[in-house]
Amino acid sequence: MGGSALIITCKLGFERVVASYVEELDPAAEVEATPQGFAGLVLVRPGNLKAEELARAVKERVPEAEKVFVADAECNASIEEIVRCAVGISAGISREESFAVRTVRRGSHGFTSLDVNVAVGSAVKEATGARVDLENPDKVIFVQILQDKAYLSLVPGSEFYKKMPSSKYPVYKVFRKLVVAHEPYLGPPDASYVMGTRIGREVQVFEVGKLYVTPVGAVDAYSLYSFLRGAFEGQRSRFELQKRSYGREVVKTEVYVQDMYQFARSRLGKPLIIFEPEGEPVSRVAGEVADFIIRKVFKEKEEVAIMVGAREGVPTGLFRFADFVLDVAPGVVISTEYALSSGLIALATILHEKLVEAASSGELGAGEP
Known part of the structure; x- marks a missing residue:
């Protein structure tokens, strides 16, 4: 697959359903349900549409899609390369903003998701001067690792729903x-x-x-x-x-x-x-x-x-x-x-x-x- 990637999450068993709807939205796209056998995922390389356009269309027209992430960067699944890519996309984080790093790791690796969060968070903080806020960040660097590949997205913190944000009181x-x-x-x-x-x-x-x-x-x-x-x-x-x-x-x-x-x-x-x-x-x-x-x-x-x-x-x-x-x-x-x-x-x-x-x-x- 070549070009910018979309990673779509969905309920288990709905991978092929989501994939079929994406193919209808962009017939030229390369769509792979359960990439490398990982359930609950659909990996997409847009064809006729730009990645952002296709992502918007999926969000508006495919309720079976839980989350839709545009990969702003992708690399081999090593901490060094992930840190390098994260610093590259961190230009979208201003000094006045807060950020957090979230990592979902699928497959077998010699490091943990926490290792990635710590390494990326330290490098991005140094590069941007922004503060880390793990509870209510303005921006999130979301790292998704699928065995030997890593896909990084810079998204608003609001993309991640929380059961208990600061606007709620635990009754x-x-x-x-x-x-x-x-x-x-x-x-x-x-x-x-x-x-x-x-x-x-x-x-x-x-x-x-x-x-x-x-x-x-x-x-x-x-x-x-x-x-x-x-x-x-x-x-x-x-x-x-x-x-x-x-x-x-x-x-x-x-x-x-x-x-x-x-x-x-x-x-x-x-x-x-x-x-x-x-x-x-x-x-x-x-x-x-x-x-x-x-x-x-x-x-x-x-x-x-x-x-x-x-x-x-x-x-x-x-x-x-x-x-x-x-x-x-x-x-x-x-x-x-x-x-x-x-x-x-x-x-x-x-x-x-x-x-x-x-x-x-x-x-x-x-x-x-």
Whole structure:
């Protein structure tokens, strides 16, 4: 292949689909799906179109293409040659900008991706005077190594989506200070078990600090046992997955059992929010609720209790002791399996922007939970 290259990434199994669409856009292009056997890639040498034109056309018309990179330079896959090419394309980085180096290495080599990042980063910093910013760089030198060849692209930092950019606040930090009181779903043992696994998984997904399983009065012991067994199983399976896949510490939700009335009595005077259809629409009191939670968690260092019903619902007598009674979706009856997650997502939605503002202004500061 000769001429400027495009490297296109896609979901596994879509390589030939993407290749066929690229051939339609530029029939004279040389297109190779899974180059050298590397799945999830399509390597293209444009024919009638310029590389930038073809890349733009692919981005606009081929949704199966995940990422499209124009190789501003290519060389043999040695650190020395990669550094030389990186310095050459770094003319596109001004002294006032920040940059980072990302390397994806496919194949077997006598060096690591980190070795490439360090060598290229040092050389580019010296050549440009720009500062290194690994979190939110203005520009990224992206090095893709396919066995014996390296392809380098200089791209805006925005090309690399991040789950947690600086414009977001990790709401799990607030959820860890929540206490969920959830009425157990009690029915046939197998149904109670299944519902228990879903509730257990939900509280662990959000990393809620504590789950109180709160039956109302005397209940069937075996149905409660089945629900609790499911809750622990759902919590455990999600926690194990989080430990394997998260790049941070994961907190395991604590689980307790207490009668719902006694739970409310033990927390008299403490923050309590109840989710039931009789309450105010969340949208109507969103700002007030967000300010309340942020004040209680960050300023007053208190846990905020969230109460959710199941088949019977939260007894209306408890509404008098709640700071807020909220309705997530007026006119819609939300089933037990979705009630808690709907409430927590609603809270995350109304909290987020205020958390970002408070964090950026320094209001949270050392008060972060």
